[in-house]
Amino acid sequence: MTLVLLIAIPLLGGVIAWLSERIDANLPRWIALLCCVLSLAVLVGIAVPLLPSHPADGSAGVWLIHGRVDWIPQLGIGFELGMDGLSLLLLGLTSFLGIIAVVASWSEITSRPGFFQANLLWTLAGVCGVFLALDLILFFLFWEVMLVPMYLLIAIWGHENRGYAAMKFFIFTQVSGLLMLVAIVTLGAQGAVQNGSLSFSYDALLGLDLAPRMEFWLMLGFFLAFVVKLPGFPFHTWLPDAHTQAPTAGSVLLAGILLKTGAYGLLRFTLPLFPEASTVIAPAAMSLGLLGVIYGALLAFAQTDFKCLVAYSSVSHMGFVLLGIYAFNQLAMQGAVLQMLTHGVSSAALFMMAGALQHRLHTRDMRQMGGLWQLAPRMGACAMFFVLAALGLPGLGNFVAEFLVLLGLFAAAPWVAAVAAVGMITGAVYALWLMQQSFYGEVTEGRQMADFGLRDMLPMAAMMLLLLWMGLYPQPVLDLAEPVIRGVSSLLSGNIAATGGGR
Amino acid sequence: MMSPMLSASELVAIAPIVVLTVGATLVMLQIALRRRVLLTRYSTLMVFALALGACVWSGLEAGQQVTPLLQADGLATLFAALFCVTGAVCLLFSDEYLPGLNDQGDEYYLLMLLATLGGVVLVYASHVASLLLGLEILSVALYALVAYPARVPIAAEASTKYLVLSGGASATMLFGFALLYAATGSLEFSAMGTGLRESTLGRGVPAMATVLVLSGFAFKLSAAPFHLWTPDVYEGSPAPVTAFLGTVAKAAPFVVLLRLFFDAGLFDLVGVVEVLAILAVLSMLVGNLLALLQNNIKRLFAYSSIAHMGYALIVFVVAADPENRALAGEAGVFYFFTYVPATVAGFGLLALLNPGREGADAADIDHVSGLFWREPLLATLMLVVLLSLAGIPLTAGFLGKFYVLSAAVAGGHWMLLTALVLGSAIGIYYYLRVIFQMSQKPLLSVPPLGLSMTSRVIVILLIFVILLMGILPQALLDPIQVIFKAA
Numbered sequence: 004m005t006l007v008l009l010i011a012i013p014l015l016g017g018v019i020a021w022l023s024e025r026i027d028a029n030l031p032r033w034i035a036l037l038c039c040v041l042s043l044a045v046l047v048g049i050a051v052p053l054l055p056s057h058p059a060d061g062s063a064g065v066w067l068i069h070g071r072v073d074w075i076p077q078l079g080i081g082f083e084l085g086m087d088g089l090s091l092l093l094l095g096l097t098s099f100l101g102i103i104a105v106v107a108s109w110s111e112i113t114s115r116p117g118f119f120q121a122n123l124l125w126t127l128a129g130v131c132g133v134f135l136a137l138d139l140i141l142f143f144l145f146w147e148v149m150l151v152p153m154y155l156l157i158a159i160w161g162h163e164n165r166g167y168a169a170m171k172f173f174i175f176t177q178v179s180g181l182l183m184l185v186a187i188v189t190l191g192a193q194g195a196v197q198n199g200s201l202s203f204s205y206d207a208l209l210g211l212d213l214a215p216r217m218e219f220w221l222m223l224g225f226f227l228a229f230v231v232k233l234p235g236f237p238f239h240t241w242l243p244d245a246h247t248q249a250p251t252a253g254s255v256l257l258a259g260i261l262l263k264t265g266a267y268g269l270l271r272f273t274l275p276l277f278p279e280a281s282t283v284i285a286p287a288a289m290s291l292g293l294l295g296v297i298y299g300a301l302l303a304f305a306q307t308d309f310k311c312l313v314a315y316s317s318v319s320h321m322g323f324v325l326l327g328i329y330a331f332n333q334l335a336m337q338g339a340v341l342q343m344l345t346h347g348v349s350s351a352a353l354f355m356m357a358g359a360l361q362h363r364l365h366t367r368d369m370r371q372m373g374g375l376w377q378l379a380p381r382m383g384a385c386a387m388f389f390v391l392a393a394l395g396l397p398g399l400g401n402f403v404a405e406f407l408v409l410l411g412l413f414a415a416a417p418w419v420a421a422v423a424a425v426g427m428i429t430g431a432v433y434a435l436w437l438m439q440q441s442f443y444g445e446v447t448e449g450r451q452m453a454d455f456g457l458r459d460m461l462p463m464a465a466m467m468l469l470l471l472w473m474g475l476y477p478q479p480v481l482d483l484a485e486p487v488i489r490g491v492s493s494l495l496s497g498n499i500a501a502t503g504g505g506r
Numbered sequence: 507m508m509s510p511m512l513s514a515s516e517l518v519a520i521a522p523i524v525v526l527t528v529g530a531t532l533v534m535l536q537i538a539l540r541r542r543v544l545l546t547r548y549s550t551l552m553v554f555a556l557a558l559g560a561c562v563w564s565g566l567e568a569g570q571q572v573t574p575l576l577q578a579d580g581l582a583t584l585f586a587a588l589f590c591v592t593g594a595v596c597l598l599f600s601d602e603y604l605p606g607l608n609d610q611g612d613e614y615y616l617l618m619l620l621a622t623l624g625g626v627v628l629v630y631a632s633h634v635a636s637l638l639l640g641l642e643i644l645s646v647a648l649y650a651l652v653a654y655p656a657r658v659p660i661a662a663e664a665s666t667k668y669l670v671l672s673g674g675a676s677a678t679m680l681f682g683f684a685l686l687y688a689a690t691g692s693l694e695f696s697a698m699g700t701g702l703r704e705s706t707l708g709r710g711v712p713a714m715a716t717v718l719v720l721s722g723f724a725f726k727l728s729a730a731p732f733h734l735w736t737p738d739v740y741e742g743s744p745a746p747v748t749a750f751l752g753t754v755a756k757a758a759p760f761v762v763l764l765r766l767f768f769d770a771g772l773f774d775l776v777g778v779v780e781v782l783a784i785l786a787v788l789s790m791l792v793g794n795l796l797a798l799l800q801n802n803i804k805r806l807f808a809y810s811s812i813a814h815m816g817y818a819l820i821v822f823v824v825a826a827d828p829e830n831r832a833l834a835g836e837a838g839v840f841y842f843f844t845y846v847p848a849t850v851a852g853f854g855l856l857a858l859l860n861p862g863r864e865g866a867d868a869a870d871i872d873h874v875s876g877l878f879w880r881e882p883l884l885a886t887l888m889l890v891v892l893l894s895l896a897g898i899p900l901t902a903g904f905l906g907k908f909y910v911l912s913a914a915v916a917g918g919h920w921m922l923l924t925a926l927v928l929g930s931a932i933g934i935y936y937y938l939r940v941i942f943q944m945s946q947k948p949l950l951s952v953p954p955l956g957l958s959m960t961s962r963v964i965v966i967l968l969i970f971v972i973l974l975m976g977i978l979p980q981a982l983l984d985p986i987q988v989i990f991k992a993a
Contacts, residue, residue: 077983078908115879140908144899151898154938159878159945166942173938178931185923188908188915 004070006084017124024117035120043098079201083138088483100259108252122152139203160250168248175241179231186224222277232265236295246314251358259351288329295322296426304433310357327408335411340484345400352389374446379454394434400473519578521560522586526623529553550615554594561587577632580989585629593622599854600746602861621647625758634693652743664742679722685715695769713775726759730792740808749853753846773826789816790929824917832990837913844906848894851968876948892937902975
């Protein structure tokens with residue numbers, strides 16, 4: 004159960020960081036950084052020896068590493084963790100963005116840095132738990148618990164309208180989570196009837212024989228929880244508020260990781276547990292994805308607030324993930340997984356940029372920017388890079404991801420693919436608009452602005468390298484995700500033949 | 507026939523009641539001889555500790571009928587222990603609060619002891635006579651406790667309101683029991699069940715009688731639409747008394763109602779389950795919706811307690827089906843074991859925030875602004891309490907809600923589940939409001955409280971207990987599951 008370390012390190016690190024605030028204001032930052040690096044190291048340490056044995060012909064339920072101990076046996080709840088290629092990728096993203104978030108908050112957060120870093124680390128612990136938990140109640144536990152520190156991050160260190168945004172974020176997730184809890188309990192009760200013993204273990208609940216009506220309602224409980232988190236249209240309204248009001252590190256975590264838990268939940272739970280019902284809802288899900296792509300892009304274009312624009316672009320990009328998952332072929336699902344990673348990195352970078360601008364200019368309003376490239380060329384170049392990544396420039400990761408989604412989608416639903424491709428064009432429009440408004444044009448008289456220093460450039464460079472790598476040589480990522488995706492799609496009945504094997 | 511004297515084993519089985527009764531008498535004598543608040547405080551706490559010891563001594567498995575009036579079993583002992591601890595905690599929270607009540611505090615301690623005795627008698631009751639005795643001991647002590655700060659108008663108002671309405675509820679309940687007696691010829695719970703099957707009065711009278719009894723209990727539990735007294739009385743009472751009122755005075759009637767329904771099988775009567783379901787749904791919705799409008803934390807907790815009683819009442823509807831009865835019973839009992847610590851902590855916290863206060867408590871939401879930065883320990887407790895009441899995992903409240911949810915799912919009560927989800931969803935909003943206010947910059951400048959060591963220890967213990975029950979509840983689940991397996 005070395006996997007416990009991945010949760011325990013940030014959890015305990017958070018407590019230490021909080022307490023260390025009394026000694027020195029800088030100490031919590033170093034401790035948080037150390038914890039994130041340590042988590043990443045542990046993850047690499049766990050994963051590297053396992054990878055050669057990575058099953059080439061995997062099916063769902065084949066884990067790289069897996070462990071279970073009883074927790075509350077009276078209620079059928081176990082402490083069960085497991086990791087496969089998909090969770091490994093997302094855990095890697097989590098640890099990486101954790102480091103980025105700590106660095107992003109380094110000079111921004113001056114009041115109570117200890118408690119801030121503690122909440123940041125606890126959020127990371129919760130997200131790691133979500134990606135690892137294989138007992139449904141344990142999963143739900145992490146799903147809910149990660150909300151509390153995130154809520155505090157927004158409510159305490161957020162911007163002017165933080166109370167409203169934090170509340171909205173919490174309520175949206177919580178309410179949809181309650182529906183999922185009802186579905187989990189009902190599924191567990193069904194499993195108890197069919198297996199003879201009450202258990203919420205993933206493997207015990209996989210492949211239950213459910214009546215179609217029952218299966219549909221249960222699926223809907225899970226689906227809603229995950230689509231709200233993703234977020235899919237029309238449940239996206241919490242996102243622009245939360246992202247805009249959160250402090251930079253909070254936005255990085257929200258956009259980079261928390262949104263991915265929704266997509267992860269769909270792939271890990273909704274599709275395998277309810278294959279038939281998922282086929283039924285696929286057209287609706289794809290429509291939601293498509294609407295998200297278009298609507299998000301249109302709204303992004305209408306924004307004057309830098310951060311808000313990036314937030315709406317997230318809605319648009321996550322629409323591709325929803326499309327990819329519900330296209331039900333391996334190519335599109337590969338694309339969706341890759342999109343989760345690339346969007347995680349590129350949106351994190353853009354939110355960092357927004358935070359850096361706000362820190363320097365004390366505004367997020369793009370109408371008050373303009374000509375910033377002349378003042379801060381390094382910032383301009385970084386912004387240009389990530390804007391291009393976000394709009395899907397070939398050679399960068401986002402292009403590969405969206406291209407794969409469209410390719411797979413075309414085989415499943417050509418018209419949807421066609422409209423989604425149009426969505427990519429609107430993406431280019433708002434992304435370039437963002438650049439034009441803020442970094443080009445006339446400089447405001449007498450404005451001075453510090454350029455990026457080394458501490459800002461290092462994370463930027465790391466993220467650039469990652470996007471370049473995923474754009475030029477995404478094969479290792481695809482290989483890791485491939486067995487999982489094959490397993491999921493083998494469970495889906497009526498799978499569309501056009502797969503292409505993900506290569 | 508019973509022998510006129512109680513045997514030794516019977517005395518052991520009801521040891522908690524004996525200890526509390528004798529203890530209360532001794533404390534009374536002590537006050538008559540020597541009137542010193544500090545001494546009374548320690549002797550009262552001693553009685554609580556001894557009673558708790560008696561609970562442990564009489565053990566969990568003692569499933570023994572002691573006279574037709576009392577049934578000593580795991581259920582009774584568990585709750586007796588819970589009430590003793592709760593009573594003691596309420597007293598400890600009163601320490602810094604009480605000096606502001608400007609009279610000498612001896613009677614306050616004594617009354618708290620008597621009220622606890624009433625609650626304990628209730629959970630042992632297996633007969634209408636002992637039920638009414640317990641209920642009146644509890645209620646009468648509470649009238650006096652609520653009005654203890656006699657010169658505070660709001661407390662006097664609360665007490666009067668509670669007295670008058672509670673009297674009405676008791677009368678309704680009595681009338682119901684009289685009708686049940688007419689129909690069944692018995693006042694003993696299990697004999698009532700037998701009598702019901704052979705009743706000559708038809709099906710209507712017992713059903714109506716049960717509904718009357720239920721309305722009386724609904725008042726005590728403050729289930730909607732019998733909830734109107736709750737916010738005023740909660741707000742007007744001194745905070746430690748509210749803590750007691752919100753826990754023991756709720757759990758005890760719940761347990762005895764559970765025993766009455768389970769032993770007498772009142773579920774089978776026409777319309778009773780429907781009435782229970784309506785009470786549950788109304789409480790969940792009314793409680794949560796009205797809590798949205800509150801700015802006073804005491805009133806907010808009052809409405810939230812109405813909602814929580816609604817959640818708890820779900821188990822009665824589930825228990826109507828004999829197949830799920832054991833699960834429902836477990837869920838109900840466990841729910842109260844998670845609800846009581848959170849509620850005691852919530853009101854106790856307000857008591858700590860108002861040391862030596864004369865008059866109404868400063869319990870507006872604005873009063874806790876910046877609590878995270880002023881009193882981190884208290885704020886952490888408040889956070890844990892609110893998350894537990896909201897049912898967020900890792901706290902006791904989540905497992906309680908999870909248990910009730912499981913019971914409702916097992917019974918397939920989708921309407922009740924909908925109300926539960928809806929109610930919890932609304933609930934999140936007002937709990938978060940308080941958390942948000944605590945996390946902001948202080949609105950008012952308040953001098954630091956300087957908590958005593960005792961208060962600190964209790965606060966830490968309560969945080970610990972609420973989290974522990976949410977993370978490692980096994981030690982509690984086992985005895986609870988045993989109770990209903992035997993039944």
